[in-house]
Amino acid sequence: MSEVPSMDEATSAAQGASSLVIDIRGATKVFNPGKSNQVEALGEIDLSVGPGEFITLIGPSGCGKSTLLRLVASLIPPSAGTVQVNGKPAEQARLDRDYGMAFQTAGLFDWRSVTKNIELPLELMGWSRGARRRRVAEMLEMVKLSEFANHHPSELSGGMQQRVAIARALSFSPSLLLMDEPFGALDEMTREHMQDELLRIWEETETTVVFVTHSIPEAVYLSTRAIVMSPRPGGIASIIDVDLGDRNASTRDDPAFFTKVTEVRTALRKVEE
Amino acid sequence: MPNTDTMAAADDPLVREHRIKQQAAQEQRRDTVVRVVRQTVTFVVFLGLLAGLYTGYKAFGQSIGDAQHDWAVVGSVLPRTDDLNMPPVGEIFGQFGETPGGQDRIYAHILFDEAVFTLREAFAGFLVGLVIGMAIALALAQWRRLEQGLLPYVIASQTIPLIAIAPIIVIWGRKNFDVFPWEWQDWMSVSVIATYLTFFPVAVNGLRGLQSPRPENQELMESYAANWFQTLWRLRLPASLPYLFAALKIAATASIVGAIVGEISAGVEGGLGRRILREAFNYTTGPDRLFASVLGAAVLGIFVFLVVTAVERLVVGHQTQESTT
Numbered sequence: 001m002s003e004v005p006s007m008d009e010a011t012s013a014a015q016g017a018s019s020l021v022i023d024i025r026g027a028t029k030v031f032n033p034g035k036s037n038q039v040e041a042l043g044e045i046d047l048s049v050g051p052g053e054f055i056t057l058i059g060p061s062g063c064g065k066s067t068l069l070r071l072v073a074s075l076i077p078p079s080a081g082t083v084q085v086n087g088k089p090a091e092q093a094r095l096d097r098d099y100g101m102a103f104q105t106a107g108l109f110d111w112r113s114v115t116k117n118i119e120l121p122l123e124l125m126g127w128s129r130g131a132r133r134r135r136v137a138e139m140l141e142m143v144k145l146s147e148f149a150n151h152h153p154s155e156l157s158g159g160m161q162q163r164v165a166i167a168r169a170l171s172f173s174p175s176l177l178l179m180d181e182p183f184g185a186l187d188e189m190t191r192e193h194m195q196d197e198l199l200r201i202w203e204e205t206e207t208t209v210v211f212v213t214h215s216i217p218e219a220v221y222l223s224t225r226a227i228v229m230s231p232r233p234g235g236i237a238s239i240i241d242v243d244l245g246d247r248n249a250s251t252r253d254d255p256a257f258f259t260k261v262t263e264v265r266t267a268l269r270k271v272e273e
Numbered sequence: 274m275p276n277t278d279t280m281a282a283a284d285d286p287l288v289r290e291h292r293i294k295q296q297a298a299q300e301q302r303r304d305t306v307v308r309v310v311r312q313t314v315t316f317v318v319f320l321g322l323l324a325g326l327y328t329g330y331k332a333f334g335q336s337i338g339d340a341q342h343d344w345a346v347v348g349s350v351l352p353r354t355d356d357l358n359m360p361p362v363g364e365i366f367g368q369f370g371e372t373p374g375g376q377d378r379i380y381a382h383i384l385f386d387e388a389v390f391t392l393r394e395a396f397a398g399f400l401v402g403l404v405i406g407m408a409i410a411l412a413l414a415q416w417r418r419l420e421q422g423l424l425p426y427v428i429a430s431q432t433i434p435l436i437a438i439a440p441i442i443v444i445w446g447r448k449n450f451d452v453f454p455w456e457w458q459d460w461m462s463v464s465v466i467a468t469y470l471t472f473f474p475v476a477v478n479g480l481r482g483l484q485s486p487r488p489e490n491q492e493l494m495e496s497y498a499a500n501w502f503q504t505l506w507r508l509r510l511p512a513s514l515p516y517l518f519a520a521l522k523i524a525a526t527a528s529i530v531g532a533i534v535g536e537i538s539a540g541v542e543g544g545l546g547r548r549i550l551r552e553a554f555n556y557t558t559g560p561d562r563l564f565a566s567v568l569g570a571a572v573l574g575i576f577v578f579l580v581v582t583a584v585e586r587l588v589v590g591h592q593t594q595e596s597t598t
Binding site: 157 | 487496508511
């Protein structure tokens, strides 16, 4: 784990700097600077993510993984350093709607039907009604909820709500999908099912994914790279490459899977000492 | 592509879970009908019990001669039971069918027409109060410092007794409100009083409602680069509706109270306030008419409450609480 920087450089070099989806250089985040409740949430972060990667951010609470995700989303500005998305400042990428986002709570609007929920970003982008309806039909098919188009969120189970949230995040075909513990509130069986669904969608859409989690098996199962983060201040402790190939039910019993789980767990133990 | 594509929807565990939930929802809808019927029956039975209690107490007081015996509270602490103090239930309801002298309509018809008049005043005031209340809520939600500065005064405004401000508004209306392009009429003053009672619950609950969206919903709108108005229109206003309707139920009945008190203060003819005042004046010759007119006012209050409840069902039927995940 000592050669973290070189691993990082190797990945970014392979992709070529211009085609990076995310390029973070020396980004820090201090909340309430200069006040008594000042918190250094993130130390200097360097991270590059290439197209089509599936990155998970994993670490103990307070390690700044959600903060890092919000820097990329430009929901909060960095205190220092730069965050670039698709080769432009994160702020511009947000204004250009380059990414979709999903949260731990599905965050659907209760007063809108499933269809209207998925349509929301398209409405804001001024799509015509016909175009919206066509796209929603495609998205519903993708998340296998076509027959629930006119249901309201309160009529759906938690897993189904989360699928609607994913459809909403991907409805305008962003090149990047940012997910903040999206399956954290689901039971274990639903969670594993949703992970398979997400992998299928990731392959179909060729979207780049950044996924925050605190589940080790989830991080290993999903990602192409797992970023292990350390707290106080938040930083990247190690980056673990994962290559499990095509994943299916048997992958979870695969020795290679367990090896990676152990590797991530060991890295996390070191962080928490 | 992964094998899941070929999976039939019925085998999907999530869909199966959904079917169970859907069935429960269907049963719930059936329960709703049962509930409405049960509530109506309960209400009617409750009214009957109340009338029975009233009649029973009256009969008891009459039989013992009110405070003459050991039951000293009857007719002293509790009201006297003679027909002047407690007209018989049958006569009160009988009044609705009577035609008062010099009138061509039965009393129920007269009350109905007057209730419509009062309802108009109240509704005008209610609408203006809704707009002002929401404007205040929006301003307070937008500028937090304003909330600290203005909210105490909004609350304080409600501690001034209505009886005190009603005549002031009426006099101001007659003398000062000539800035408006239309001629100010007394019923408008009555509406202003209704507004005064309406805007407060709307402002307070509207503020809570506008602030109710979860942080991640706010972030979601930000992630879409939505502007202030889009966020208001698509997120904060709809999210505020359940809170708003809770306020509107209070505001609707309060607007009726405001209109009735306002009519009495303003001396506006044609509404229930004036009617109640007149029947109180003529109490000795017709106590049952005052009771009947007060019942009419109560029915009007219940009516507006039910109307708001029905509109609420239509508008926010799906929006019970925060979506559970």
